Amino acid sequence: MKLGKQSIKFENTPKLLNTSSIVGPKEMQGPLAMYFEAHTDDIFFGEKSFEKAESKLMKTCINNLLSKVPTDNSNIDYIFAGDLLNQCISSGYCIRDLNIPFFGLYGACSTFCESLMLASLFVDAGYATKTVAATSSHFCSAERQFRMPLEHGNQMSSTAQCTVTGSGAAIVVPKDISIQSPYITCITPGKIVDMGITDIANMGAAMAPAAFNTIATHLTDTSRRADYYDAIITGDLGTLGSEVLVDLFKKEGVDISSNHYDCGAMIYDIEKQDVKCGGSGCGCMASVFSSYFFEQLKTKKMNKVLIVATGALMSPLACQQGETIPSIAHAVAIENEV
Amino acid sequence: MKLGKQSIKFENTPKLLNTSSIVGPKEMQGPLAMYFEAHTDDIFFGEKSFEKAESKLMKTCINNLLSKVPTDNSNIDYIFAGDLLNQCISSGYCIRDLNIPFFGLYGACSTFCESLMLASLFVDAGYATKTVAATSSHFCSAERQFRMPLEHGNQMSSTAQCTVTGSGAAIVVPKDISIQSPYITCITPGKIVDMGITDIANMGAAMAPAAFNTIATHLTDTSRRADYYDAIITGDLGTLGSEVLVDLFKKEGVDISSNHYDCGAMIYDIEKQDVKCGGSGCGCMASVFSSYFFEQLKTKKMNKVLIVATGALMSPLACQQGETIPSIAHAVAIENEV
Incomplete structure (x- = not known):
């Protein structure tokens, strides 16, 4: 049911049955390496182009996910997926081979939460009993599409972030399945927020106000305090964008510094790896949530988390x-108890 | 509830309360001119770029829609929209200014049905009481992105289609609203179908098998015959793709030639306007359904229609x-009686 201004409370609390993650070589040099389920040391992943490699990352991730749950593709009712590439070809060519009805999404880096929102909603409403949410990104395909071809050898700005090579996928089922797994309890789809930032090498700052808007709305809609959650996890604000977000809450008298995590700030060793403000891309939250945070939930080190994927909706x-950068953030609450 | 293999029957049958359409100058020279609600004679629509013009088409269309129903933006729960431009900027920049929670979609030319499916589903499930679905396309922004800049002056292939400059939008509400309007009764989200076609100047033929797959699945899932519908309306197969679709059904012993309509084949005067196989683009079905066919439903000249938007998910x-063209089609059944 609708809750407050723009949230939806799931009365049938679907279960997040399982997740899968895969990353590239640079992500395996970072501090979360032990949590990723799969990886490739080859940035081409055996393919002839970066775009085909990205699509294969997503397909491998989804196939790994489906191999872990007692099902075959014909039992997956619907799949919700998207990526950063023009015309979302990573998802399109991946899902072509899966024979599952498909909803294509574009929310830039917010797409992981967008896909998880819809996957959960179809199960909550009783339209489906098994849905999959998936997203991907690839450093090299993103660089040449959004910025410059790698061959150009240009320097990264100090506020820039490094697109994650990786994919994450999740499967959602009704709560009556007897396997112990966290529940998806509530979602807050976001509005577009544009504070006039034009620097595409400073996406964290452009997206932080959208994250603030969605999280604040979520807390109001659900009558929860920020400290209700063990973790409020943003997608890819990076180190600078995370500071902006914490500051925006501080101005409202709310301190989220102790329970705010950002997948982009976590996936790399910011000091040692040359990644400036951290990671970004659809594959960032997808791979970090689907590995590290899902593990924290399963082992009950965390019991209540709010994941908030943030996207910058501009194009080159x-x-x-001369346009500014419109941003959006979508929030999904995931809890061990309902 | 789930119906058959991949359809969903709406037990609360949301109402398609109203629609709005807007087109460009070429569409106003076609046979449906009298049905379009709004138009512009200026291909730039007063803007400095084709992309900004496209975004303004969508915004004008949505604002016209909202002016016709007793509401303001704050009462629209969620908006579902997409377009053909890289990173879906027509939708992004349009919806930035509307202050409505937003789900960004990418299904190429299938996006109008994708957005209408989700808008209906949110209302059917009780998550929303007012949702909007919208898509747009623009001949000039599409040509330079997918094919060649217009300045190049290249000739169109005889199998090509002409991207429609236009937008369409629809508002969905619960059935208990007392205004007489058609119901959305059932949806069939499609699977990706790829028959190996590589000619991007022959999209109709690439998409026809996807339309066939979704329509055939819909008829099986709902135990309906093709002649149940007054009209089976495809999005933009054009004249050649329409022939392929009719032939595919003929092979199965089903004759849809008398109740099949294609928005791409209808929007232009194929004989007199230089459009080869007709119209295409997200704005094609959006503008034609939202004008001509919605009028047929409202005046009860048609009472049962199945709209089937088809999309080609490749990128340049x-x-x-060397990739082939993966295609998808989504179907929405709209009926005056339930």
Whole structure:
């Protein structure tokens, strides 16, 4: 049912049955390496192009996920997926081979939460009994599409973030399945927020106000305090964007510094790896949530988390035409008890 | 509830309360001119770029829609929208200014049905009481992104279609609203179908098998015959793709030639306007359904229609890398009686 201004409370609390993650070589040099389920040391993943490699990352991730649950593809009712590539070809070519009805999504880096929101909602409403949410990104395909081809050898700005090579996927089922797993209890789909930032090498700052807007709305809608959650996990604000978010809450008299985590700030060793403000991309939250945070939930080290994927909805062309960066954030509450 | 293999029957049958349409100058020279609610004679629509013009088409269309129903933006629970531009910037920049929670979609030219499916589903499940679905496309922004800049002056292939400059939007509400309007009764989200076609100047033929797959599945899932519907309306197969679709059904012993309509084949005067096989683009079905067919339903000249938007999910880059064209079609059943 609708809850407050823009949230939805799931009365049938679907279960997040399982997740899967896969990353590239750079992510395996970071501090979360032990949590990722799969990885490739080859940035081409055996393919002839970065785009095909990205699509294969997603397909491998989904196939690994489905191999862990007692099902075959014909039992997956619907799949919700998206990525950063023009016309979302990573998802399109991946899902072509899976024979599952498909909803294609574009929410930039917010897409992991967008897909998980819809996957959960179809199960909660009784339209489906098994749904999959998946997203991917790839450093090299993103660089040449959004910025410059790698061959150009350009330097990264100090506020830039490094697109994660990776994918994450999750399967959602009704709560009556007897396997112990966390519940998806509530979602808050976001509105677009645009504070006028034009620097595409400073996405964290552009997206932080959208994260603030969605989290604040979620807390109001659910009558919860920020410390209700063991972790409020943003997607890829990076170190700078995370500071902006914490500051925005501080101005409202709310301190989230002790329970705020950002997947982009966590996935790399910021000091040792040359990643400036950290990671970004659809694959960032997808791979970090689907590995480290899902493990924290399963082992009950964390019991209540709010995941908030943030996306910057501009295109290179829009920025060349002088546009600012519209951003959006979607929130999903995941809890061990209901 | 889930119906058959991949359809969903709406037990609360949401109402399609109203629609709005807007088109460009070429569409106003076609046979449906009298049905479109709004139009512009200026291909730039007063903006400085084709992309900004496209975004303004969608925004004008949504604002026109909302002006016709007793509501303001704050009462719209969620909006579902997408377009063909890289990173879906037509939708992103349009919806930035509307202050409505937003689900960004990418299904190429299938997006109008994808957005209408989700808008209906949120109302049917009780998560929302007012949702909007919208899509747009623009000939000039599509040409330079998918094919060649117009300045190049290249000739169109005889199997090509002409991207429609236009937008369409629809508002969905619960059935208990006392205004007489058609119901959305059932949806069939599609699977990706790829028959190996590589010619991006022959999209109709690439998409026809996806339309066939979804329509055939819909008829099986609902135990309906093709002649149950007054009209089976595809999005933009064009004249050639429509022939392929009719032939595919003929092979199965089903004749849809008398109740099949294609928005792409209808929007232009194929004989007199230089459009080869007709219209295409997210704005094609959006503008034609939201004008001509909605009028047929309201005046009860048609009482049962199945709209089937078809999308080709390739990108120029994927085709340059030797990929074939994966296609998808989503179906929505709209009926005056339930």
